[in-house]
Each structure stands twice: as C-alpha cells, then as structure tokens.
Amino acid sequence: MSKKILVTGGLGFIGSHTVVELQNEGFEVVIVDNCSNSTEEVLDGIVAITGQSPYFERFDLRDKSKVQEFFAKYDDVGGVIHFAASKAVGESVENPLLYYENNLGVLVYILQELTKKGSASFIFSSSCTVYGQADRMPITEDAPVKPAESPYGNTKQVGEEIIKDVCKVNPQLSAIALRYFNPIGAHPSNEIGELPTGVPQNLVPFITQTGVGMREQLSVFGDDYPTADGTCIRDYIHVVDVAKAHVAALQRLVEGENKENFEVFNLGTGTGSSVLEVIQSFERVSGEKLNYRVAPRRAGDVIQAYADTRKANEVLGWEAKSTLDDAVRSAWNWEKKIRDYEKTSV
Incomplete structure (x- = not known):
C-alpha cells in the first residue's frame, strides 16, 4: 500500500496531532480541511514540530x-484517516440535517472513491457516545450500542454501520473504527492544541478559558449523581496518546495484521475521573483557584463512562502513557500561549 495517507479534518484538534505522529513515522500526508472549525495557521505548528509540510487541499x-x-489528482493515496465531521451535541439537536449531510454524506463519498481502488485502508473517528449509559464499567467493545442521545451520536453509530456494510462486499477495503472517550491536552511542543470556536462544548477547554480569565465561571452540571463526589465521570485521554493509536491502527492495516476487514477499538486510559477531580487536577498543575459553581443537571449527560482498553493494549500494542495531570498541564500551557499571542498581536 502507498504510504501516502489522506487525513480529512487534518487541521482540527485530533487531526493535527495525528498528522504529526504520521509524519514522525514516515508517512506522507495529504490534509483536506474546509477550515470551518480550524485555521490554516495550524500547518505552521505541524511544520515547526516535524520539519515537514504536508500536502494541503x-x-x-x-x-x-x-x-x-481529489482522488483523481491523488490517485496514489493508499489510506484515509477520517476526522472531518461536525461534533457539537447541542448543535446537532438543533440542526440534525446539517449533521446527517456532513457526517454521513461525506463518509459515503469517500468510501465510494476508496472502493474503486485495488486495496485501501480506512480509519474512522468514532466515539464512546455509541455506548450511551453502559450497563457495566469499564466499557468493553462488546458492550451493546444504545439508542443515540443526539443526532451527533447517531451519525457515529450509523457511520460505523455504513463502513461495516461496505466492508462486507468489498474485501479489499480494510477499516478500523476507533471509539474515543474524552481527548484533552495539547502537543508538548506547545505548537498545536485545541482551538474551540465560540463557547467550548467540552470541560477542559472551558476550565482553561475560565482559569485564564476569558470565561467568568465554570458550571458543574449536577453534584447529586451516584458517584463518589456526586459529579459525572469520564475517561480523559491525552490527545497525543489518541494520535499515536491512529498510527498503530493504520500500521495494523498496512501490514495486513487485521483479523477481519472491519474492527473496533476503544481509546481511553481505563480510568474514570469526575468533573471535580479534573478541576482539582487543574488547580494542582496551574496553582490557580478555579471559579466554578454547581448548576442543575444537564439533559443527556450519562453518569459515568470509562474504557476497558485491554483490546487496544493487546491487539494494537498501544496504551495511553500520559496521566490526567500531564494532559491538563499541557492544555493549560497551550491556553496561556494562545492568549499571550492574542495580546501581543492586538
């Protein structure tokens, strides 16, 4: 298989970190991104880290x-890592057709082109949202897929079903769906990180924006859940660990080590952390007290979700290396850098 890899959404949060790891492992990368949730400046960060400039369309x-x-021009692309998708749960509820068009229509178009090739590899950016509120912790890949809580979550479930159906009738296509839990953090170089547009939808960027004074206060949605401290529990994983897992999954397909032509792996640390524990981690690594308040529960939030990572550990030979403090510290360093940059560029 050609070592030229298409990374859709490659200027986004997880995409850009994955491009770095791919280039570090000798892959030639082509990025396609419409910059609806990213900027072309991210390319500068990728080049600063790797010394290489990916192709960009x-x-x-x-x-x-x-x-x-695109596929006619880059006919030597041998694999795709597909990140390009809309990802805000609330927005998906308000505008479901946008999510079905963007997240499923695009997937169909890419798979139509890949199935024309002699052989190809495909890595799908899936999500732990497919499990809903799982019956058991930690969550294994065999846990039942629950009815989706949002159109966004549904696009991940249906996306996996589409890929599975296509793989059944196209044995030359090999695919892996990676179900992420909660990626956080930034590259240790401080050259790339998370850049949410508008109000952050995720906990850690809201924490760091509150810590740096951009947001007045963080709302903790509910402290009466049946958990040790009453707040929801999630599995927070450093984005660099997530990126490295994509390379491990791609190499598995490239080297023909996959047992089936559609496989699924959880990506997490295997440890659940409550909202209050993440706040405490931030206060520990930053030396700052965070201004937060307890607010009513938020509709659709599951009580707890953390991964059983044994399959990824044993089959992919991958495991998360970074601690919660490591990941939160990198997110805080990145937040301070981008705010300092904004001040000096005004």
Missing part, C-alpha cells in the same frame, strides 16, 4: 465532485 468534502477530483 482546502475544500468542503460535501461537494461530491470535489471529492472525485
């Missing part, structure tokens, strides 16, 4: 003719 993958033109 800026267009919207919802344009089927542009997708076809």
